[in-house]
Amino acid sequence: MSHAVSIPHTLTIAGSDPSGGAGLQGDIKTLSALGTYATNVITAVIAQNTRGVAAVHPVPAGIIREQLDNLLDDVRIDAVKIGMVASREVAETLREALEARRPRWIVLDPVMVAKSGDVLVDAAGISAVRDVLVPMADVITPNLPEAAVLLGVAAPTTADAMEAMLPSLKALASPYVLLKGGHLAGDSCPDLLATPxxxxxxxxxxxxxxxxxxxxxxxxxxxxAHLAHLPPDADHERIVTAIGDAKRWLHEALEASRRLDVGQGRGPVHHFNAWW
Known part of the structure; x- marks a missing residue:
């Protein structure tokens, strides 16, 4: 007699990307490629392609709450990823809904700075992410400009400066902080992981x-996705391993991105490189 295998359920809360490489669509590809059943709540309709963003149309907080409540009424969610949140009202809406029926894992990507260096949210949006969402998250994944915006300081340019920034990021109360070093100069791309x-x-x-x-x-x-696969009693080392496995997966997706020819700007990573 065959038995059903319990596949983890994941949720991305993010804006759309019609070009399919980032945002909601990119998240769903990643979550699916890594063996989870992906669900989604849309926070903004965005007109963009591989060359940039043309327009952002936020979804009202009430509609975001309706999406979340209807989903959580029906589907068990093991892990949620939260992307760009531009207003305190939306941040508080997410906190209320997710604290009422909290998934095992919450990962926050504090998207606040474009690759061009432009800050995408105003001071109220920055404080909402820092004060409302970061303390709720199990893992946050800021890059160096985003970490600088969160703390109101200059972005670090060296590994030593990254280390000096880490205590202030840890003080924001998320237990795991992955400070991404991709903006550093040089041939290496180190990330710095803070854990309990x-x-x-x-x-x-x-x-x-x-x-x-x-x-x-x-x-x-x-x-x-990797955290969603962990058992409820996973220890610290398994959590750290899951984060490291995610970084290695991205490395492979970047290497395989040469096989894609999407758009005329910055193309996407190859989310399904292991399958195609």
């Missing part, structure tokens, strides 16, 4: 590719 048991570097070589569209979305979603 100490800090550690996760080194990796820099991939020579222009296909960087959606890398932050892919990494945070990959972390959510």
């Amino acid at each position: 048991q100490g800090d550690r570097w996760l080194p990796a070589p820099r991939i020579d590719t222009a296909n960087l569209h959606g890398t932050g979305c892919a990494l945070s979603s990959a972390i959510a």
Whole structure:
């Protein structure tokens, strides 16, 4: 007699990307490629392609709450990834809904700075992410400009400066902080992981590719997917391993991105490189 295998259920809360490389669509690809059943709640309709963002049309907080409540009434969610949140009203809506029926894991990608360096949210949006969402998250995944915006300081340019920034990020109350070092100069691309048991570097070589569209979305979603596969009693080392496995998956997706030819700007990572 065959028995059904329990496949983890994941949720991405994010804006759309018609080009399919980032945002909601990129998250669903990542979550699916890594063996979870992906669900979604849309927070903004975005007109963009591989060359940039043309327009952002936020979804009202009430409709976001309706999406969340209807989904959570019906589907068990093991892990959720939260992307860009631009207003305090939306941040508080997410906190209320997720604290009422909290998934085992919450991963926050504090998307606040575009690759061009432009800050995407105002001061109220920044404080909402920092004060409302970060303390609720199990893992946050800021890059160096985003970490700087969260703390109101200059972005670090060296590994030593990354280490000096980490205590202030840990003080924001998320137990696991993955500070991404992709903006550092050089041939390596190290990330610095803060955990309740100490800090550690996760080194990796820099991939020579222009296909960087959606890398932050892919990494945070990959972390959510790997955490969703863990048993409820997973210990610290298994959590750290899951985060490291997500980083290695992104490395492979970046290497394989050369096989894709999508758009005329920054192309996407190859989410399904292991399958195609």
